Amino acid sequence: KAGVTQTPRYLIKTRGQQVTLSCSPISGHRSVSWYQQTPGQGLQFLFEYFSETQRNKGNFPGRFSGRQFSNSRSEMNVSTLELGDSALYLCASSLEATGIAEAFFGQGTRLTVV
Amino acid sequence: GNSVTQMEGPVTLSEEAFLTINCTYTATGYPSLFWYVQYPGEGLQLLLKATKADDKGSNKGFEATYRKETTSFHLEKGSVQVSDSAVYFCALSGGDSGNTPLVFGKGTRLSVIA
Numbered sequence: 001k002a003g004v005t006q007t008p009r010y011l012i013k014t015r016g017q018q019v020t021l022s023c024s025p026i027s028g029h030r031s032v033s034w035y036q037q038t039p040g041q042g043l044q045f046l047f048e049y050f051s052e053t054q055r056n057k058g059n060f061p062g063r064f065s066g067r068q069f070s071n072s073r074s075e076m077n078v079s080t081l082e083l084g085d086s087a088l089y090l091c092a093s094s095l096e097a098t099g100i101a102e103a104f105f106g107q108g109t110r111l112t113v114v
Numbered sequence: 115g116n117s118v119t120q121m122e123g124p125v126t127l128s129e130e131a132f133l134t135i136n137c138t139y140t141a142t143g144y145p146s147l148f149w150y151v152q153y154p155g156e157g158l159q160l161l162l163k164a165t166k167a168d169d170k171g172s173n174k175g176f177e178a179t180y181r182k183e184t185t186s187f188h189l190e191k192g193s194v195q196v197s198d199s200a201v202y203f204c205a206l207s208g209g210d211s212g213n214t215p216l217v218f219g220k221g222t223r224l225s226v227i228a
Contacts, residue, residue: 090158
């Protein structure tokens with residue numbers, strides 16, 4: 001079966017712009033989580049959605065937001081981009097809430113802010 | 115809150131050498147413990163997991179034992195191959211905090227030379 005699909009794979013944006021990243025989970029998975037990966041901070045949790053409801057939220061400013069649709073697909077949005085938002089953004093899907101069931105990761109979207 | 119500490123890298127080994135990557139955690143109760151691997155340009159893949167004390171997770175020749183008394187989950191492999199070159203992440207979820215997102219260590223880069 002198809003894995004977790006993230007689009008786009010690469011993105012270059014200018015400071016001050018906004019960006020939307022997309023994640024299609026494995027069919028049947030109801031939980032989608034987002035992580036930011038940077039060389040300095042490592043992997044940091046952004047938020048988790050389960051059946052269209054945000055279950056958990058990490059310690060990121062309000063510029064970072066997300067949502068999940070009825071088909072479990074998820075999007076995350078970053079507004080007013082800053083240079084420090086340059087990172088690999090990873091999406092993970094799981095059958096149930098993360099931690100209970102195995103999380104499957106997508107290949108990520110590499111965002112570069114210039 | 116929950117946290118994971120793993121040995122800093124990079125680690126460089128010759129093919130067929132023994133590998134140990136140390137991982138210790140801070141959490142109350144009995145969290146689930148994981149090792150994820152990230153190959154260049156890819157997302158994270160679950161390598162192995164353990165969900166209760168004294169459990170041993172194993173996969174592809176890698177092993178890790180859940181040690182509650184030392185709050186550790188060290189990754190070992192008896193004979194590494196060039197194809198094992200990747201970044202390895204120790205992670206945990208759950209414990210007395212309930213269903214929590216994955217918390218990752220900083221990652222350890224392993225390079226295996228022929």
